[in-house]
Amino acid sequence: MRAAVLGAGSIGCVVGAALSETAEVRLIGRPRVVDAVREHGLRVTGYDGSEHRVPAGTLEATTHAAAAEGCDVLLVTVKSGATQEAVREVQPYLRPDTVVVSLQNGLRNTDRIREVLRAHAVLAGMVSFNVVQTDPAVLHRATSGEVMVADDPAVADLADLASRTWLPFRTRTDMVEVQYAKLLLNLMNAVVALADRPLKECLGERDYRRVLAACQREALAVFAAQGVRPARLGPIPAAAAARVLTLPDALFTRLAAAQLQVDPNARSSMWDDLQRGRTTEIEELQGAVVQLGAEHGVATPACARMVELVHDAEDAGPGRGAWSGPGLLAEVATGR
Ligand SMILES: NC(=O)C1=CN([C@@H]2O[C@H](COP(=O)(O)OP(=O)(O)OC[C@H]3O[C@@H](n4cnc5c(N)ncnc54)[C@H](OP(=O)(O)O)[C@@H]3O)[C@@H](O)[C@H]2O)C=CC1
Ligand SMILES: CC(C)(CO)C(=O)C(=O)O
Numbered sequence: 001m002r003a004a005v006l007g008a009g010s011i012g013c014v015v016g017a018a019l020s021e022t023a024e025v026r027l028i029g030r031p032r033v034v035d036a037v038r039e040h041g042l043r044v045t046g047y048d049g050s051e052h053r054v055p056a057g058t059l060e061a062t063t064h065a066a067a068a069e070g071c072d073v074l075l076v077t078v079k080s081g082a083t084q085e086a087v088r089e090v091q092p093y094l095r096p097d098t099v100v101v102s103l104q105n106g107l108r109n110t111d112r113i114r115e116v117l118r119a120h121a122v123l124a125g126m127v128s129f130n131v132v133q134t135d136p137a138v139l140h141r142a143t144s145g146e147v148m149v150a151d152d153p154a155v156a157d158l159a160d161l162a163s164r165t166w167l168p169f170r171t172r173t174d175m176v177e178v179q180y181a182k183l184l185l186n187l188m189n190a191v192v193a194l195a196d197r198p199l200k201e202c203l204g205e206r207d208y209r210r211v212l213a214a215c216q217r218e219a220l221a222v223f224a225a226q227g228v229r230p231a232r233l234g235p236i237p238a239a240a241a242a243r244v245l246t247l248p249d250a251l252f253t254r255l256a257a258a259q260l261q262v263d264p265n266a267r268s269s270m271w272d273d274l275q276r277g278r279t280t281e282i283e284e285l286q287g288a289v290v291q292l293g294a295e296h297g298v299a300t301p302a303c304a305r306m307v308e309l310v311h312d313a314e315d316a317g318p319g320r321g322a323w324s325g326p327g328l329l330a331e332v333a334t335g336r
Helices: 010-019 031-040 080-093 109-116 153-163 175-195 199-203 206-226 238-245 249-259 269-275 286-296 301-316 325-332
Strands: 002-006 024-028 042-046 051-054 060-062 073-076 099-102 122-127 131-135 138-141 147-150 169-172
Touching: 002 010, 002 080, 010 024, 010 042, 010 051, 010 073, 010 131, 010 138, 010 153, 024 031, 031 042, 031 060, 073 080, 080 109, 099 109, 099 153, 109 122, 122 175, 147 153, 147 175, 153 169, 175 199, 175 206, 175 238, 175 269, 175 286, 175 301, 175 325, 199 206, 199 249, 206 238, 206 249, 206 286, 206 301, 206 325, 238 249, 269 301, 286 301, 301 325
Parallel strands: 002 024, 002 073, 024 060, 042 138, 073 099, 099 122, 147 169
Antiparallel strands: 042 051, 122 147, 131 138
């Protein structure tokens, strides 16, 4: 199998590195990463002490969209805002039967891809672990988690090849519900980004968790109005998570350990974006909750305030201030 990875960044490099064990992989990305991969190969470390190396030359890394030519599968791993431009660039090189899989966060990327690649099979995937790019070609999986893809004959070969690597893909028949459940988790991205602190520290402070819980409660109300029941991704059901988040620190930490392993390096992809002065995916996360809330007549003040604060942080650029837990909680005004 020949797989092209569109967006050689944190997720693209980790998934590409694993898949290169059983498939021919072509990474399409920017010069900063492409040059480093060509020179050094890839190194992927893990929260569990694991280390996987891909020697230079094992996989092709290029800035050229033409590398998508003849690929069986295209994995889309650019940030949401870059999706349509990126797929337009590779479109002329795709075979009609190339299957496209989005491994991005948010609810709207498969539709965005379909708008451009009308004739292709476009399927949803989901990555539930956090990746920190410690160097352009050195990636660290900083939390536990897995890759999920739609249970579809079009990606059966891909899932089979991935299952023989150190990063198996789990197939799911309920990818829509999985994406909604992931959105609930991703509401933490903005908290980490605004706090400018590691995920573990934010999860360890009840006020940051209360901010997340307020956003999750709104999202759950919106999803219910829409008739979607988020999938269960771990031992704690999605609907119970918001309650668990507001427990005292010691109790929460004990329960959370069963759900997720988080090392001190873990942050969020939105934190990466703010650090690098890039536009974030906030409109895909709290922004999507606000938009759906407006459609269904469900109030979403906490999510709306988080959207404003993240946009303020984007405008302020690197060097902006960091939000404390009590400060952020006062902003979203949950009072709980
Ligand atoms: N990072 C994480 O831990 C996780 C991320 N995700 C999701 O995965 C998706 C990817 O995130 P992540 O890996 O962090 O993103 P990154 O920004 O690390 O990687 C994307 C890369 O693609 C590049 N790129 C953008 N447009 C093009 C293009 N047209 N051609 C070639 N390269 C391009 C970007 O360059 P440039 O920025 O210079 O444009 C960037 O280097 C997002 O939706 C994110 O939410 C999901 C789970 C965890
Ligand atoms: C941290 C994680 C895994 C969940 O919020 C994520 O999806 C991200 O960083 O974008």
